[in-house]
Structures are given as C-alpha cells and as structure tokens.
Amino acid sequence: MAKVDFVxxxxxxxxEVCRLYFIWKDLNNSIKLLGGLMSR
Known part of the structure; x- marks a missing residue:
C-alpha cells in the first residue's frame, strides 16, 4: 500500500511541476511578446 501512495x-x-513549467513558459513567451511590442 505504501508503494501505491508514493506513486x-x-x-x-x-x-504540478509540468503545470508550473508550462505556466512559466507561457509567462516567458508573453514577456518576450510584450518586449517586442515595446521595442517597436
């Protein structure tokens, strides 16, 4: 039973890590897009 719980x-x-990674990736992309728009 302990093994199942650990799994x-x-x-x-x-x-959770995957979700955080994708959120971070989206944030990075958004920041890059904003930076590109600002530098125009």
Missing part, C-alpha cells in the same frame, strides 16, 4: 504522490508532484 500517487510522485504523480501529483509530476503533474
């Missing part, structure tokens, strides 16, 4: 925890952590 669930790891899965949740993995999903």
């Amino acid at each position: 669930k925890i790891d899965e949740a952590r993995f999903v």
Whole structure:
C-alpha cells in the first residue's frame, strides 16, 4: 500500500511541476511578446 501512495504522490508532484513549467513558459513567451511590442 505504501508503494501505491508514493506513486500517487510522485504523480501529483509530476503533474504540478509540468503545470508550473508550462505556466512559466507561457509567462516567458508573453514577456518576450510584450518586449517586442515595446521595442517597436
């Protein structure tokens, strides 16, 4: 049972990390777009 719990925890952590990564990526892209618009 403990192994299953650990797997669930790891899965949740993995999903959270992926979500944070994509949010960060989107933020970076948005900042780059804003920077490009500002420099025009």
